[in-house]
Amino acid sequence: MKRLAWAAALFCVIPIVASAQSSVTLYGLIDEGVTYTSNQNGHSAWLLQSGGGSLSRWGLKGAEDLGGGLKAVFVLENGFDPSSGNLSNNGRLFGRQAYVGVSSPYGTLTLGRQYEEVAEMLSTVAAGLNWAVYFAHAGDVDNAGGSIRINNAVKYASPKVAGFTFGALYSFGGQPGQFANNSVTSLGLNYTPAGIPLYIAAAYTVIRNPYVTAFDSITPRNVIYAPYVQNAEKQTIAGAGASYKIGNATIALEYTTTRFDKGFLGADVRFDNYEANAGYFITPFLFAGAAYIYTHGKISATDASPIYRAIDLYTTYFFSKRTDVYFTAELLKAGGAAKQAQITLIPSPSSGQTQGLLRVGIRHRF
Numbered sequence: 001m002k003r004l005a006w007a008a009a010l011f012c013v014i015p016i017v018a019s020a021q022s023s024v025t026l027y028g029l030i031d032e033g034v035t036y037t038s039n040q041n042g043h044s045a046w047l048l049q050s051g052g053g054s055l056s057r058w059g060l061k062g063a064e065d066l067g068g069g070l071k072a073v074f075v076l077e078n079g080f081d082p083s084s085g086n087l088s089n090n091g092r093l094f095g096r097q098a099y100v101g102v103s104s105p106y107g108t109l110t111l112g113r114q115y116e117e118v119a120e121m122l123s124t125v126a127a128g129l130n131w132a133v134y135f136a137h138a139g140d141v142d143n144a145g146g147s148i149r150i151n152n153a154v155k156y157a158s159p160k161v162a163g164f165t166f167g168a169l170y171s172f173g174g175q176p177g178q179f180a181n182n183s184v185t186s187l188g189l190n191y192t193p194a195g196i197p198l199y200i201a202a203a204y205t206v207i208r209n210p211y212v213t214a215f216d217s218i219t220p221r222n223v224i225y226a227p228y229v230q231n232a233e234k235q236t237i238a239g240a241g242a243s244y245k246i247g248n249a250t251i252a253l254e255y256t257t258t259r260f261d262k263g264f265l266g267a268d269v270r271f272d273n274y275e276a277n278a279g280y281f282i283t284p285f286l287f288a289g290a291a292y293i294y295t296h297g298k299i300s301a302t303d304a305s306p307i308y309r310a311i312d313l314y315t316t317y318f319f320s321k322r323t324d325v326y327f328t329a330e331l332l333k334a335g336g337a338a339k340q341a342q343i344t345l346i347p348s349p350s351s352g353q354t355q356g357l358l359r360v361g362i363r364h365r366f
Helices: 002-020 117-122
Strands: 022-040 043-050 057-067 070-079 097-104 107-114 150-157 164-171 184-191 198-208 234-246 249-264 267-283 286-299 306-318 323-336 354-365
Touching (some): 057 097, 097 150, 117 198, 117 234, 150 184
Antiparallel strands (some): 022 057, 022 354, 057 070, 070 097, 097 107, 107 150, 164 184, 184 198, 234 249, 249 267, 267 286, 286 306, 306 323, 323 354
């Protein structure tokens, strides 16, 4: 009986010890607000819309100590629309991220649905992910706003060495006899020197057959680059950016180029994006920022050059570390060969070359 009692006690202790060496965290963000647009198909519109500041999500993340400096890690992250309760990311349960892997002193290796390196490295610099999703470059044509995730991906993130961090991703296409078809290759590097509030990053990504691989065979809802996705054999994205903090202010510059190989009439289509932004904490609770984004397109088949200029304004007030209210404004002006404008996340393009936006939103993190 004593042996049985000791066995039962040991059985009860084992889960306690295991749980002490591992952790699971539930986290999330809910963003909701009212958005006014000046011109959608020739009419102004009011929307109750989620995700103007940050896309709503909830997730689970965890780690287990395996000993010897090794840890098992995982993330399951769901995107949703609080306006309707619907799933985001084309109806996926964990469409934002879903991966498992191992971390060590030599880096972290993960497998699953993940961000490629342009989103990983350059989103830190861009206003589109830091302030408001509306500010993404030309409908997020370069994925600096992180709208694309990559399935079937193996990803490596190095530890920081002398201020440098390296990342690499490869996604298997999964087609027998066609190893490269529908595959994704991505590389990224950033530098944060010790004692200096400087961040510098560069990244390069190649997505083969992007209509299937990146967009789930669904045409993007943005008139700026949607016509070129379906026919493109390959989407290539490259970029670099830097930010520097001076007291309560941060200034940032970013450049990206996106090319759709054979995207229109058998010829390439390219979009170059230039962004400058600056933000300032007026008080510890009040932040304001402004950004200017210039996009220059080149349609090789017709020698046309669509041009887009965006002016973005943003301010937020923090009631607490978890809850804030924010105000955004954007004016997007099309020029050159471009006849319509369409701000990221807005359902319809303008009837002319100008589209404006005003939004007041509330955001809560948990």
